[in-house]
Amino acid sequence: MSINWVALGVFIAFFLLVTVLGFVAARWRAGDLAQLHEWGLAGRRFGTIITWFLLGGDFYTAYTVIAVPAAVFGTGAAGFFALPYTIIVYPIVFMIMPRLWNVAKRHNYVTPADFVRGRYGSDLLALAVALTGILALMPYIALQLVGIQVVLQAMGLRGIGFMSDAPIVIAFLILAAYTYTSGLRAPAMIALVKDTMIYTFVIVVVIAAPIKLGGYAHIFQVAQAHFAANPASGSVILGPKGYWPFATLALGSALAAFMYPHTITGVLSASTGNVVKRNAALLPAYTFLLGLIALLGYVAIAAGLHPATTSLAVPVLLNALFPSWFAGFAFAAIAIGALVPAAIMSIAAANLWTRNIYKAYLRPDVSEAGEASMAKIASLIVKLGALAFVIGIPTQYAINLQLLGGIWIIQTFPAIAFGLYRRWFHHLALLWGWLAGMGIGTWMSFTQGVKPTFPLGGVTAYIGVESLIVNLIVAVVLTLLFDAMHLPRHRDETVDTEYEIEPEIVRPTTTLGTSQPV
Amino acid sequence: MKTAWYWLLLLPFVALLFPGLYARTSPQLFGFPFFYWYQFAWVILSALITGLVYVRTREP
16 A cells, blocks of 8 residues: 555644644643642643543543444444443443542542552552553553554555654654653643544544445445344344343443543542533543444445454545545544543553552652652653554554453452442452452453453353452452451541542631531 | 432443343334444433433532
8 A cells, every 4th residue: 555645644734733732731721740640630620621521532542443343343233332331331430430539639649549548558459459550551552552553554654674663653752752741731632632633533424424325224234234144243233142242341341441540540630529420421422422433334344345454444444435635634533542542541550650659669758749750750661661562562462451451450440439438348358359350350361362251151241240240259258257357457548528528618627627528 | 318319320221231122123213223223312311311410419
């Protein structure tokens, strides 16, 4: 394939625009960037609209834009579990995330592991949560870079020899530089541009493509005929065998989604808990968009396309049906869509490293400025690791590891989500449950050749859910046992009202000098 | 009781986690098989439900 210069020109223009924005962002709602909560959470100041853009850009990643239609292209209805997943995730967010925001604001928690340490008083449990977070984030960042690679490929950009990775290295260097200087403000500002671009490109495509291809009824018919000819690959209407995987993938992914450190980072950067609640009602707009993007898998089938890999389905579709300048715009939207989550993920991983490993174990006496500068350096190292991953290791490994990352991160759900309501679990029981879930989940996946589902008692279901059940059983049984044995618990530095009442409406009483909700 | 409103948040789970309820072709809408437009409809419904719960449980 030769280079599509028009598409590439448009692509580079938009890429330069967001690069400038990334650096300018440092001065936006200026704060002292030598403090971790200013660099890593943008000072917890984002209102409803910015948070909507930031969380939207953070959660619906570029990889999603590529992978979801690719799954629909390859397997049909099974790939649509992404829709129930991103619908039911918001009632969950509504119930737990404002509580996390409230208590995090009160105690200046920056990471989920900070909260776990405060709630259970256990350094070891916090370390487990932090390590799981970093482990799950690394391949996720790598996949964002894979997303950029896919669109570069679609524009015919393939260097020769050692230069073949030059474009991705350049994109990475730009990303690294403005994340370092601007922190979370950079992806937040870029998200405004990126989301506007993605909404524009998707709306144009879902209106224009069916007009060219004879309407949605026809598109569904072609897809139906396509899968009828290859019934082993999938179907347009989900078959009974697919019910359990579909439902458990949706549920498990929804439980895991806001246990990821980068989505929690997005939540904690909001200015109030109510901002988070409002966003639980407003973010489904992105889910609707995701559903439309998923349909592009069928559009690609109806257009009679045969991409080299399923992940090229959408890029090839854009090249086939649209003028070069529009394809370039759409590719830029996808690539910039990779930069936003990649930046937030590297910030989240850097926050975890700095707060829960460096400060907790290596330099307990580190100053606030020391914390922030350590996090900046860590964000560079994390991205460097992801880049080495993408260049040095086959893409399939990154995809497999990201899949395992979902199974791993869900194991922190008991400690974080239940912990936000009650401190019923014993911290050591949570730790054993986590270990059991991690071990069994990883083993199950490997026995299936690193696949997301495992047949258990006649039911093939998502390993994330199956291993979480094991985790919970272990945690419940051991909690009862440890409490019966009177194994000591540590101090809980939080109190119940701190979860429910926003710090703003708490005023200190004059006589006792303690905080009382009013 | 204000907290009773929270139970509404279970509706999307019931509606979507049993795909046997909606894995059908008909009735179609604008050329979309039921399986697809039902899910799109629930994107909007669940957003409205969450919004309603927010408004009803909000502290004054």
